[in-house]
Structure formats: structure tokens, C-alpha cells
Amino acid sequence: MHCLVIVDVPSRLTLNVAKTQCFSMMDRRTFTKLSVATLVAAPSHIRAQPKQNVIVIGAGAAGLTAAYHLKSAGVGVRIVEASNRWGGRLKRLTGFSEVPLDLGAEWIHDEPTILGQIVGKGETDLDVGTIEYRPQTYQFWHNGRLSSFDTLRYTYREVKFHDTTWYGFFERFIVPTIQDTMELNVPVSHIASNSGGVAVHLRNGRVYEADKALVTVPLSVLQRGNIGFSPDLTPPHIRELQDIDFGSGFKVFLKFKERFYPDILMEGPRLSALADTWAQKIYYDAAFGKPTTDNVLGLFAVSDSALPRASLDDETLLREVLAELEDIFGSVVSRTFIAGKVQNWSNERFIMGSYSMTNHGWQGVDDILAPMAGKVFFAGEALGGDAQSTVHGAAFSAIDAARDIQAR
Numbered sequence: 001m002h003c004l005v006i007v008d009v010p011s012r013l014t015l016n017v018a019k020t021q022c023f024s025m026m027d028r029r030t031f032t033k034l035s036v037a038t039l040v041a042a043p044s045h046i047r048a049q050p051k052q053n054v055i056v057i058g059a060g061a062a063g064l065t066a067a068y069h070l071k072s073a074g075v076g077v078r079i080v081e082a083s084n085r086w087g088g089r090l091k092r093l094t095g096f097s098e099v100p101l102d103l104g105a106e107w108i109h110d111e112p113t114i115l116g117q118i119v120g121k122g123e124t125d126l127d128v129g130t131i132e133y134r135p136q137t138y139q140f141w142h143n144g145r146l147s148s149f150d151t152l153r154y155t156y157r158e159v160k161f162h163d164t165t166w167y168g169f170f171e172r173f174i175v176p177t178i179q180d181t182m183e184l185n186v187p188v189s190h191i192a193s194n195s196g197g198v199a200v201h202l203r204n205g206r207v208y209e210a211d212k213a214l215v216t217v218p219l220s221v222l223q224r225g226n227i228g229f230s231p232d233l234t235p236p237h238i239r240e241l242q243d244i245d246f247g248s249g250f251k252v253f254l255k256f257k258e259r260f261y262p263d264i265l266m267e268g269p270r271l272s273a274l275a276d277t278w279a280q281k282i283y284y285d286a287a288f289g290k291p292t293t294d295n296v297l298g299l300f301a302v303s304d305s306a307l308p309r310a311s312l313d314d315e316t317l318l319r320e321v322l323a324e325l326e327d328i329f330g331s332v333v334s335r336t337f338i339a340g341k342v343q344n345w346s347n348e349r350f351i352m353g354s355y356s357m358t359n360h361g362w363q364g365v366d367d368i369l370a371p372m373a374g375k376v377f378f379a380g381e382a383l384g385g386d387a388q389s390t391v392h393g394a395a396f397s398a399i400d401a402a403r404d405i406q407a408r
């Protein structure tokens, strides 16, 4: 029998034992071999009793997915999120167009079958509408001229949601299971571990204790040392984290009365579209394949260096983007413009950029962010391996971490 305690510390002086849970220690390895699908489907009376408590730091794709799988497996979970909303780099814009729009992650950078895998149901069809995203018309703006290069339609294909968003997907399949475990507006400042477990210190002075902690904050937060660790995330680790680029980036949506733009508009010579680079600036028809007649043009801009526009306030950024489009397409832009929305990820206080990019060091992210003392674990897009910098990469890293947490 193993007893664990979550301690709620409203002030530095008073310790309130908020919750005590005693768990029978069933064989965790055996347990994790059971498919998560079976666990999710299992009636509550045959589910395992809580075996241990885990504090998940960050309620983005990784934190939400980890909490969902841990809770489904009978582990006690508490999510602590710094901002006032869940989702992290998943964010939805409603009321702008007939269809909801993704202000953060938008594309499904793999086959739709990953959706079932994220929720632990293998390749089950979840009945989520997706579309094959295969833009047909491409234009390039170069040296003051616009030229077409539609041949690219044969080389580029991806998947998107039909009438929902990445945020909507998590809202429907993941969040209902874990909503009651989530605490918002509680930035974590420090994580201490000792032989008994972990103590997670919040900026508001409270401390939560548990067996283990799973850290899913963006790489930018760790690189800046915004969360302290004791025993330290040792100096070489902190130094090696700096070898990984965390990009800057923003998105803009613009609504027009007319559609005067192609499916995809890029800057530079036509062959630049084939360059293998992290820096991307793409205007795209955000309503492509969606059930709406609205004309919505998106701008996706990310870079491994600081984007000058990412330092602007939203109003100035929007004005610059409209002026740029006016240079390309002429007065139709201002004549038909209805509304615009900027989402500047570089200015988000708890994100501070877009996503992890090149690792210039010799050590892999998995090694740099290996579990510490079997108590503090890491997940998130930077640990997504082949799917680094994507939603499913973040989710899969979380599923791995959840499995690892139960196995130790």
C-alpha cells in the first residue's frame, strides 16, 4: 500500500492537507500493457484505483493529452496552467467567419488516423470531419511581379479539419475527461524533488506535492530559466537547451468581400517554395475546403530568427500586412477589406514564440530533457521526435511520458 498526499499551501506558514489518497501498488508494467482504449471504455467500477499522483505543468496539447491518459489509467492528476485558458498553442477564433479558425496549430501534419491514436483508440474512426488539403492555385510575388506556379498542386497535400479546429478536437475528445483536474492562472515557479516525491511551487506562494511532475511548458520557458529546478536542471542541460532554436511567429486572418487571391501566395522566386527551411511566410485561403462562402485569407509567418513584425503591436502589424497586400493586388484590398485578426505568438507571455526548430548541439532533446530522478518528466512538441513542432508530436510525447511515469 502506498499513500500519497497533495498539500495545498495557501500561505507560506499554513499547511492544509487537501487530499490524501492511498493506492494499492498493482504492477505498473502490466497495467501499461493494457490498451488505453480498453481503459477508457472500461466501466468505472473495474477501473484501477488511483495509484499515484502526478502534477502536470501546462495545459497545451501535451499536458492535456498526458492528463487524459494518466487519468484514464487511474492515476491521480492535477494540471496547473499559467495562463487564463487551456490550449497553449491551440487557440480558436469564433465569430469572425461562419467556420471556427485556428489561431495556432491548424494543419494535421499526418494522416487523420493520428486523431484516434491521440485519444488512445488506435485507428478508430472518431467521426471527425477532415478534408484533403490540396491547394490548386499558387502565386509568387517577386521583384514587384506576380506569377503563377500551379504545378505545385501535384507536389503538396495535407489534411485539415472540415468544420472544426485542433482546439475543437481537444475540447470534444480530451478536455471533458480532465476538466475537473485543471487549475488556470497558476504559473509554476519552481519544482523540487526529493526521495518522497515532488513539490511544485506556484508563483502565488502555494505548493502542491505529489509523487511525480510532468513538465510540458514550451522550450522557451525552460530556456529562460522561468521555472527553477532543485536538484538543478544542471547547468550543462540549461546550456544545451540554448542550442535549440525556438522560433518567432504569428498568424493573421483577414476577411474580404471578394476573393482576389489564389489558394497559396508566397514571396520570392517560384523555386523558393521547394526550399527546406524553417522560415515560412505563406498567405493562404483559410476557407479552402471549408463549409463557408466567407473569403478569409490567412497569413502564417514563422522563422528561426526574430521576425521584425513579431515585435509590433497588433494594430500596426495588421496595417503593415494590409499595405503589403495592397502593393501586390492593388486597391481591391482596401475596397473589400472587412475585418482582421492578429495572433502574435511571440508576444504571448507564457509561450514567447512559435515552436522548436533546429538543434545546433550534439545532444538530442530526449537526452537533454530526460526524466530527473525518476520524478520529474518532460513532454511537449520539442520532444516530438519525427513529429517535432506539431500537435501530434506534442501529444505522442505526452503519451510516452504518461507510460513512462506509470512504469517507474
Ligand SMILES: Cc1cc2nc3c(=O)[nH]c(=O)nc-3n(C[C@H](O)[C@H](O)[C@H](O)COP(=O)(O)OP(=O)(O)OC[C@H]3O[C@@H](n4cnc5c(N)ncnc54)[C@H](O)[C@@H]3O)c2cc1C
Binding pocket: 057, 058, 059, 060, 061, 062, 063, 080, 081, 082, 083, 086, 087, 088, 089, 090, 103, 104, 105, 106, 107, 108, 109, 186, 187, 188, 189, 216, 217, 218, 221, 226, 227, 249, 250, 251, 302, 345, 350, 351, 353, 354, 355, 379, 380, 381, 382, 389, 390, 391, 392, 394
Ligand atoms: C503559428 C503557429 C502555427 C502552428 N501550426 C501548426 C499546425 O498547423 N499543425 C501542427 O501540428 N502544429 C502547429 N503548430 C505547433 C503546435 O501548435 C505546437 O507544436 C503544439 O500545440 C505545442 O503543444 P505543447 O503542449 O507542447 O505546448 P503548448 O501548447 O505551448 O502548451 C504549454 C503550456 O504551458 C503553459 N505554461 C508556460 N509556462 C508555464 C508555467 N510557468 N507554469 C504553468 N504553465 C505554464 C503555457 O501557457 C501553455 O498553455 C503551430 C504553432 C504556431 C505557433
